[in-house]
Amino acid sequence: IVVGVDADPARGDEPVLRVDFLTAPASDLADGDDAPLLHRDVGLERGCARSIDDMASADHQIVHGRPIPLDARRGERETRGMGHLENRVCVVTGGGMGIGRGIARRFAREGARLLIAEIDAAAGERVAQEVRALGAEVRVVPTDVRVKEQVQGAIADAVAAWGAVDVLVNNAWGGSNIARLEWKTDENMMHGLQTGFLSVFWAMQAVFPSMKARGGGSIITLCSLNGVNAHMYSAEYNSAKEAARTLTRTAAREWARHQIRCNVLCPAAATEAYVRFRDANPETAAVMLRQNPMGRMGDPENDIAGVAVFLAGDDSRYLTGNTLFADGGGHINGVAWAPELPEELPD
Numbered sequence: 001i002v003v004g005v006d007a008d009p010a011r012g013d014e015p016v017l018r019v020d021f022l023t024a025p026a027s028d029l030a031d032g033d034d035a036p037l038l039h040r041d042v043g044l045e046r047g048c049a050r051s052i053d054d055m056a057s058a059d060h061q062i063v064h065g066r067p068i069p070l071d072a073r074r075g076e077r078e079t080r081g082m083g084h085l086e087n088r089v090c091v092v093t094g095g096g097m098g099i100g101r102g103i104a105r106r107f108a109r110e111g112a113r114l115l116i117a118e119i120d121a122a123a124g125e126r127v128a129q130e131v132r133a134l135g136a137e138v139r140v141v142p143t144d145v146r147v148k149e150q151v152q153g154a155i156a157d158a159v160a161a162w163g164a165v166d167v168l169v170n171n172a173w174g175g176s177n178i179a180r181l182e183w184k185t186d187e188n189m190m191h192g193l194q195t196g197f198l199s200v201f202w203a204m205q206a207v208f209p210s211m212k213a214r215g216g217g218s219i220i221t222l223c224s225l226n227g228v229n230a231h232m233y234s235a236e237y238n239s240a241k242e243a244a245r246t247l248t249r250t251a252a253r254e255w256a257r258h259q260i261r262c263n264v265l266c267p268a269a270a271t272e273a274y275v276r277f278r279d280a281n282p283e284t285a286a287v288m289l290r291q292n293p294m295g296r297m298g299d300p301e302n303d304i305a306g307v308a309v310f311l312a313g314d315d316s317r318y319l320t321g322n323t324l325f326a327d328g329g330g331h332i333n334g335v336a337w338a339p340e341l342p343e344e345l346p347d
Helices: 072-080 098-109 121-133 148-162 186-214 235-258 272-280 282-291 300-312
Strands: 002-006 016-022 037-043 089-093 113-118 138-142 167-170 217-222 260-267 323-326
Touching: 089 098, 089 148, 089 186, 098 113, 098 121, 098 167, 098 300, 113 121, 113 148, 121 138, 138 148, 148 186, 167 186, 167 300, 186 217, 186 235, 186 260, 217 235, 217 300, 235 260, 260 300, 272 282, 300 323
Parallel strands: 089 113, 089 167, 113 138, 167 217, 217 260, 260 323
Antiparallel strands: 002 016, 016 037
């Protein structure tokens, strides 16, 4: 479809929407062929355009319901070789290490403008330097996601700098202790819920006005097979991640009418946290690898971040409310997760 507005305000013209519908599949056209077009001129009521369904004849009803135009940047990208996220404003919480760092670097390669919300300012700045070296614009906002005002402040910083937020990646996590459920404390559980659930809730609410005004956006929440399969000894992590997953799916349902897509990504990656677990539980880690269908842990940038690029970009524009497992197939039959712990709480 080729759309243009034909009007001269100086002459007092009423605007006319000029619409050309391609009447043959593009795949049937050879190089140099003139495209067969069905032309329509449609007058526009002030402040309101008619549905494209009203413009076409019965033989050319090609759009049903409210027409949602494909982002104009997509066509430009295909002709100029631009990145999948060219000039998109992307906020990544916990972007200073691990999967967050991998996503930030991959987004940078795809042309995104990045805001890294990171509690460790030094780690955030190190990643920012890497991102700048890849040619991307980047800002770092020191952020403790357990503090609502800091989460809101990071989003506000992105909007102030670039006018909007197109993509939110809820990645931040503050660590947890491996312990039996009966040993967990209120502080353990509140830490998990503040870091892994409430921070997601606050960030999603903060980006909503911008995404709604923008006509859409993408929210990606990092969750875990630990929660899906209720792995042992990580109750606060499991609970927070499953709460965040349900929240994200609820937002997908409520915000779909605004073209705000909300999806969940459950990864298995060789992050710093995984290395610490592997070193503390080498036998369990070895069993997990043997049970993984692909026999390895994923690389944060090369195996996980590419899925985030897909969820952030136009190629997933009709995908919402889903949980994607980037785990080498580990979710198919599950993996062993039974670290050795004493029966009694150590002194």
